[in-house]
Amino acid sequence: MTATEQQTPATSRRIHPAWWVAAVTMAALMAAAGFRSSTGALLVPLEKDFGWSRSTTSGAVSLNLIIYGLTAPFAAALMERFGIRRVVAASLTPVAAGSGLTLVMTSPWQLWLLWGFAIGIGTGSLALVFGAVVANRWFVKNRGVVIGVFSAASSTGQLIFLPAIANLAEGPGWRWAAAVTTVFAALLVPFVWWLLRDHPSDIGTTAYGASEPLPRPAPPTRSAARVAIGALRENTRSRTFWILFGTFWICGWSTNGLIGTHFIPAAHDHGMPASTSAGLLALIGIFDIIGTVASGWLTDRVDSRYLLCGYYFFRGLSLLGVPYLLGPHVHPSLFLFILFYGLDWVATVPPTVALCRQHFGIEKASVVFGWVFAAHMVGAGVAASFAGWIREWRGDYFGAWLTAGALCLLGAVACLMIPKRPVTEVG
Numbered sequence: 001m002t003a004t005e006q007q008t009p010a011t012s013r014r015i016h017p018a019w020w021v022a023a024v025t026m027a028a029l030m031a032a033a034g035f036r037s038s039t040g041a042l043l044v045p046l047e048k049d050f051g052w053s054r055s056t057t058s059g060a061v062s063l064n065l066i067i068y069g070l071t072a073p074f075a076a077a078l079m080e081r082f083g084i085r086r087v088v089a090a091s092l093t094p095v096a097a098g099s100g101l102t103l104v105m106t107s108p109w110q111l112w113l114l115w116g117f118a119i120g121i122g123t124g125s126l127a128l129v130f131g132a133v134v135a136n137r138w139f140v141k142n143r144g145v146v147i148g149v150f151s152a153a154s155s156t157g158q159l160i161f162l163p164a165i166a167n168l169a170e171g172p173g174w175r176w177a178a179a180v181t182t183v184f185a186a187l188l189v190p191f192v193w194w195l196l197r198d199h200p201s202d203i204g205t206t207a208y209g210a211s212e213p214l215p216r217p218a219p220p221t222r223s224a225a226r227v228a229i230g231a232l233r234e235n236t237r238s239r240t241f242w243i244l245f246g247t248f249w250i251c252g253w254s255t256n257g258l259i260g261t262h263f264i265p266a267a268h269d270h271g272m273p274a275s276t277s278a279g280l281l282a283l284i285g286i287f288d289i290i291g292t293v294a295s296g297w298l299t300d301r302v303d304s305r306y307l308l309c310g311y312y313f314f315r316g317l318s319l320l321g322v323p324y325l326l327g328p329h330v331h332p333s334l335f336l337f338i339l340f341y342g343l344d345w346v347a348t349v350p351p352t353v354a355l356c357r358q359h360f361g362i363e364k365a366s367v368v369f370g371w372v373f374a375a376h377m378v379g380a381g382v383a384a385s386f387a388g389w390i391r392e393w394r395g396d397y398f399g400a401w402l403t404a405g406a407l408c409l410l411g412a413v414a415c416l417m418i419p420k421r422p423v424t425e426v427g
Contacts, residue, residue, distance in 0.1 A: 017200070018138040018208035022146060024195040025134045026089055029153035031188055032126035034161030035095055035119060036256075039064060041166040041278055043265055045174040046111070054265070055204050056108050058388030061261050063116030063254040069252070069377020071124025073370030077227040078125075079133050080366070083198040087125060089189050096185035097121035102178045122185075124377070128346075129370040132353050136362055137199055141209020144350050148296020149416050151349035152289040155332035162285075166264070166278035196226040231367040240359045241368065243414050244352055247308065249379035250374045250411040254315060254404045256376075257383025259284075259341070266397045271328030280330065280338050287342025304351030304358075311351075316343045316408030322401045355418065 043057045078087050098118025105111055131150030139146045148290050165177040200207050235241040260283075267277035298307055325334040356372060357365040387400035 016208050017197070017205050020195055021134060021138050021197055022149070024192060025131055026153040026344050028092075028126050028188065028192060028196075029128070029150055030129055030157035030160065031092075032095075032123040033153065033157030033183060034165075035099065035157075035185065036064070036068065036260075038161060038177060038181060038299050039115060039261065040166045041162055041169055041264055041274065042177060043261075044172050044268060044274060045169045049174065050106075050108075052108055052111075052209075053392070054388050055125050055385075055392055057111070058261065058384050060108070060112045060115045062257075062385040062388075063112055064120040065256060065261075065377045065384055066393055067116055067120030067383035068124040068127065068411040069374040069380070071288035072127045072129040072373045072377070073228040073231065073367055075125040075127070076129045076133060076366045076370040077225070077231075079130070080227065081196075082128070084133060085193060085198055086198060088130065089192045090123045091125035092185045092189050092192070093122070094118045095126075096182050098122065099185065100182040103175050127373055128349055128353075129366060129373050129378075132369050135353075136357070136365060137207065139208045142300070143375060144299035144354060145293065145296040147353050148293045148299070148350045151296070151346045152292040157285075163275070163282050166275050170275055190367055196338070197413040198378045228367055228370065231364060232371050235360065235368060235371075238359070240355065240418050241372075243418050244355060244372045245375045247312065247411040248348070248352060249375040250312065250407045251346075252378070252380035254319060254347060254408050255380065257380030257403050258319075258387055258400060260380070261384040262387045262391070262397060262400065265391070267326055268394060269391075272325040272326070272330075276330065280334075283338050284342035284345055287339055288345035288347075291343030291345065291347045292349065294343075296350040299350040299354050304354045305415050305418045305420070307351040308348055308355075309412045311344050311348050311412075312408045312415065313412035315341065315410065316405045318344070318405075319401055319408060320405035323396075323398045358424050359419075406408060 039061050042332075043054070043061070046052060046057055047054065066149060072120075075087060075091070095118070102111070102114050105114060118269055124304065131153070133152060135146045155342070161181075164180065168180065170175070170179040176246040197203055200210075263281055264274055264277045267280070268274060295307065318337055322337065325331070325337055327334070352372060353365070353369055356369040360368045383400075383404065387397060390400045391397055
């Protein structure tokens with residue numbers, strides 16, 4: 001089949017097939033984020049129902065976040081070896097099973113097993129590294145914007161799921177919330193199998209914006225584990241890798257680990273109803289959609305190092321002010337924090353993905369970003385336990401807010417130490 005013949009199907013359609021692939025990718029990313037974010041809304045109901053401590057429940061969340069992150073580089077390698085569609089469809093199974101089995105759990109170890117391992121592995125395979133693989137394969141034009149949209153999908157999932165889960169937990173009970181997660185995960189599988197494709201060449205088309213067909217990458221001859229570990233070993237001497245690794249660790253600490261896990265319980269400590277604080281988290285999701293898509297647009301035009309520096313700097317300042325803003329009611333100052341923090345929530349993703357691609361090449365970028373993303377979630381896991389420990393020790397979250405703010409300011413400085421000129425950029 002010639003290049004002209006391959007391009008004909010793409011040009012004869014109004015909507016390029018890449019956008020259908022992007023749509024189902026967004027749906028999977030939204031679902032994974034919804035499943036992941038539900039844990040924050042269920043901490044207090046589980047503690048009341050079973051009499052478990054905050055350290056017990058936040059420890060399960062920490063395990064979930066760490067497993068979620070460590071799964072990402074291996075999931076990227078599995079996608080390269082067995083295909084995106086198979087891995088994504090298979091990943092929804094442990095999510096549905098893990099959420100469904102919480103309905104009959106009775107002991108903390110079961111919570112750690114189901115939340116930590118089952119849902120952690122399933123959602124980790126549907127993490128942002130999945131979106132990076134799709135964007136790198138299916139898009140040449142507007143790649144940064146697409147990665148921004150994929151990043152915003154996590155906030156959209158939070159926006160859709162979190163208020164519903166919080167209301168179910170306060171009303172009929174947390175088991176109803178777990179059941180909704182189970183059903184949605186199971187229903188998503190056939191849509192993934194129907195619409196998702198591994199590569200443009202599978203349907204005789206080109207990547208969006210490509211002037212000619214991109215070569216289909218040969219499946220790795222090594223196992224997924226060796227590919228993932230090999231990528232880590234190859235880049236341990238790279239300063240850029242360790243800066244991205246460290247700053248994304250801080251990113252995870254200050255988002256999923258602290259705000260995503262403890263914002264609702266922290267607001268509850270100040271007398272705010274869980275449904276109200278869950279609504280504020282959902283509002284963060286709305287603003288994040290705007291901020292992350294804008295960040296993707298900026299990534300195509302502005303030096304990513306400066307973008308990351310600005311994002312971490314202003315996030316740090318905002319977190320330092322949180323303990324003075326929380327109360328039983330939503331005041332304008334707290335709303336201003338929600339607006340500002342929401343615009344910055346995962347705006348760091350598009351420039352981080354771009355720097356991975358620029359410095360390590362498009363063929364290695366997905367697995368390298370998988371390790372950087374793993375750092376993000378390990379940082380989140382450590383922060384979830386750290387904040388829970390601070391809460392039990394001091395009776396409030398003041399130290400947790402100050403620590404996160406200081407780390408973000410440190411991350412802002414570190415981003416300026418990334419070399420100015422990329423080593424290589426392919427694609």
